[in-house]
Amino acid sequence: MEETISLRELFETLRKRLWLIVLITALATIVSGVVSYFVLTPIYQASTQILVNQAKSEQQLYNYNEIQTNLQLINTYSVIIKSPTILEKVREELNLDRTVDELNEQIQVTSEKDSQVFSVTVQDPDPAMAAKIANKTADVFKNEIAKIMNIDNVTILSKAEVKENQAPVKPKPLLNMAIAFVVGLMAGVGLAFLLEYLDNTIKTETDVEKHLGLPVLGAVSIISTEGSKKAKQQVSMTKTRGETIGS
Structure with missing residues (x-):
């Protein structure tokens, strides 16, 4: 016969292992917060926008084919701007203590679809x-x-600026803690059910019927130490009273 688990048993398992679930969830959240606030280095971001468009006089009209050419050139420019030819000059002029490859990892070039503007983000x-x-x-x-291209169609549209009280883009402690809370909660619940599955000890009459398939005829209660002491005291008092009356 296939064994089924009732909703009541699920909640009973969660209630019994609630301390473990809370402990794991709290520990994961606290560790994530400590790492995010005190271990990880804050990273800031700055962007500049570049326009790809040929300079024109007032008499000249915009040519559709030329605009399409500029749009196609953006893909080429995105590769060139991160090439060693460009980044080596940037490193030398700023006297940076990092390699070209490390500088390349800091730079990201993005462009909107059908737009002649692309951004350089560092x-x-x-x-x-x-x-x-x-x-x-x-x-x-x-x-x-x-x-390089023998084309003068690049204009710096906006320069990167340092904002006052600028917030780092990463890490994001609150987001990290929220993710750690969810992961810790799922891990705690999963561990609670795993421990319950591995626990094959018999504790109640229901466990006897469930595991052995035998009906329970009766149960012997366990008398606590305090209860047994009180019982002994009552017996001794009864004997004392009996002896007093008999004398």
């Missing part, structure tokens, strides 16, 4: 340094792209 533990790297990368790219 992440660094120092917000001022992040802004410097972003602006210097854009400046070097603008100067070098004319030599």
Whole structure:
């Protein structure tokens, strides 16, 4: 016969192991908060925007084919701007104590679909340094792209700035703690059911019927130590009274 578990038994298991679930959940949340606030290094972000568009006079009209060419060039520019040719000059001009590969990992180039504007985003533990790297990368790219591609169609649309009381983009302690809370809760519940599954001891009459398939005819209660002491005291008092009356 297939064994089924009632909803009452599930809640009973959770109630019995509630201390374990709370402990694991609290421990995971506290550890996540401590690591996020005191161990991980805050990372700040700065961005600059670059426009890909040929300079035109008032008499000239915008050409659709030229706009499409500029849009296609953005993919090429996204690769060039992170190339060693550009980043090596950025590293030298800012006198950075990091390699080109490390600098490359800090820079991210993104562009919106069908837009002639793309962004250069830099992440660094120092917000001022992040802004410097972003602006210097854009400046070097603008100067070098004319030599590399023989096209002068790059304009710096906006420069990266250091905001007052700027918040780091990572880590996010509250988000990390919320995730740790959910994971800890799931781990605690899972461990509670695992321990209940592995526990094959017989504690109640119901366990006897469940595991042995035998009906329970009776049960012997356990008398506590305090109860037995009180019983002995009552017996001794009864004897004393009997002896007193008999005398």
